Amino acid sequence: MAECVKLPKSIVDKSWDFYKQVWSHLIVYFQVHDDKNLKGRANDAIASACLYIACRQEGMPRTFKEICAVSKISKKEIGRCFKLILKALETSVDLITTADFMSRFCSNLGLPNSVQRAATHIARKAGELDIVSGRSPISVAAAAIYMASQASEDKRSQKEIGDIAGVADVTIRQSYKLMYPFAAKLFPDDFKFATPIEFLPQM
Template sequence: MKRRMKMHENKEDEKESVREIGRERTSESDRERLYRLSEHQKRKKMSTAIARQRLVAQSEIDRLSSLLSIPEKTREGSMKIYREAWENDLIHGRSIEKILAASMYMACRKHNVPRTLDEIEDATRVGRKDIIKTCKLLANRLGLRLVPTSPLEYISRFCAKLNLKKHVEERAREIVQKALEKDITSGRGPTGIAASAIYIAAILCDDRKTQKEVAEATGVTEVTLRVRYKEIARELGIKVV
């Protein structure tokens, strides 16, 4: 009798052990399922955030391209630079606006689309110092080369802004070309050189513009304009009255 009772107790213990193991396995399975679900939700949220941020970036680049009359190829180039910055984790901890402004400026430089730092600054509300600093960061980290801009690239746009005739533009180009040949432009900003050549050409062609008008149209200061045009005129032997 006692033996049967003991055997019965042992069987009950075994059943309880099996049930306990089952509960542990179920609990472990639930934990794994919850963990997988949690990780999936995290990835989904991250993916959504990335998609949203890229959409914002695309929208901003489209806005800048429209505002600055940027060609399609250059617009695509700026987006490509931004994507590379994202993929190389250069966005984290930095202002997206600065990255976008620098991407646009670098794309313009790469595709020979003359847009001044002042124009990019006005369109993006990012200071020129921040744009330059971010450009250097992207160039170094992404292995991009900032192609120097020639003053010649600005002549046509600046003359159009000033409503100057074609012969004035041609004369300004001649002045810039001579300045380049004599290496007068070395170490000088291309917009200052272009503005000075246009100012001189307008005087020589009897289609004068004030220093203030030229400075405002080209985005250089009147001080820079005065210094540069006098320097160019002196070095090239041009008499400006």
């Protein structure tokens, strides 16, 4: 799984340590709570959650959807194990932010540094102005990338961004709609517009 999402050996090792510490505890839990969805798949669900936690703690977060894609385990199953592992090990993870994903998403979309910098600024400013309250950092990052790319020469569609970020088009639109009325305040002062703010998509 780690190889599929391009993770270093340090994260594999940390995931394995988590797995060894919690395996017995969680296997017993799943046997007691006979969940048909997890029957025969508890090991994979635990391993997937361990990998997700290790990524978060090592500062190389991956989305639930990315882990789901390589593990074939549902987000719900991984999420359940994630919470149980944190409780069993009495550990925690830092809250994810838009900055955790911006560089990787923009790189995978083939966007230049100027667009990445603008998207990072847009997402951070949107948070400061409290206009994306309650939205997930991943959806805000995706919407910020969409806004920045649409204002540049390197335009990317919601679908292209959604495929990379692992979020639905409608999720990007929801965050973008919140941000659009404040677009003039969100862009960095030195951004070079190929498409002026007034001609950005309004959804």
